[in-house]
């Protein structure tokens with residue numbers, strides 16, 4: 001089922017800055033989509049239009065087939081959840097538990113149900129142990145997970161995240177993306193995330209939209225996007241490091257590589273194919 005349809009959307013801020021210049025974007029229910037773009041390319045603006053925080057100048061945004069203008073604020077917040085880039089823009093209650101309870105309480109649910117949702121949401125982001133902690137005592141990474149729990153407590157069918165891994169250490173980044181992938185795969189939640197971090201994306205995103213100057217430069221699966229080195233550079237981005245290394249080996253050293261590997265696992269498999277078995281050490285038995 002088509003979850004989200006953005007058709008020819010334009011948006012300019014009050015000072016005249018044209019942030020989006022005709023965007024087409026769509027996603028199916030259950031997809032994991034990455035919106036990839038450099039600073040100022042329009043990612044946050046697009047996200048804010050989708051959740052109804054901003055209103056498009058022209059074009060149309062449909063959620064589950066219905067125009068967002070025709071959805072009530074309640075329907076919209078229950079259907080789409082936005083996790084802000086900066087947890088400070090989102091978290092405001094004194095404790096973690098209270099913060100996560102805010103959204104469900106606004107739905108006038110019985111308190112028992114509110115607390116059940118808070119427990120489930122905190123468990124989903126592996127933060128149940130933080131329930132009684134003061135928000136302002138949490139580390140940045142913990143705040144990111146708690147922001148996500150607050151949105152999960154509303155049980156949205158679409159989860160939109162603005163730079164969910166920005167400011168996280170490498171382990172935190174991997175953990176956050178794995179968590180999102182699990183919610184996507186096991187709970188069937190549609191995930192749309194905005195980012196300019198490329199190295200881990202190929203492992204997670206079903207499809208990628210590359211934004212540049214308020215336009216979609218290219219859209220497609222990771223392997224189609226990251227084999228277009230020139231387009232990626234035009235978008236002021238870079239290839240994942242492992243793809244870049246293989247690209248240089250192919251171009252400068254003539255190493256015969258098909259396509260471009262996107263992950264270390266793919267690169268390793270391709271290189272092992274090129275190395276005679278007898279030259280490989282015995283430690284791993286030359287496992288291919």
Ligand SMILES: Nc1ncnc2c1ncn2[C@@H]1O[C@H](COP(=O)(O)OP(=O)(O)OP(=O)(O)O)[C@@H](O)[C@H]1O
Nearest residue numbers: 013015017019037038039040041042043044045046
């Ligand atoms: N409130 C605002 N008023 C005027 N212009 C704005 C405003 N917010 C954003 N812009 C401009 O709109 C364009 C798109 O900004 P946006 O924040 O959507 O980009 P982004 O892709 O999210 O960037 P980043 O990676 O830095 O978060 C930029 O040129 C930016 O300067």
Ligand SMILES: [Mg+2]
Nearest residue numbers: 043044045162
């Ligand atoms: Mg942004």
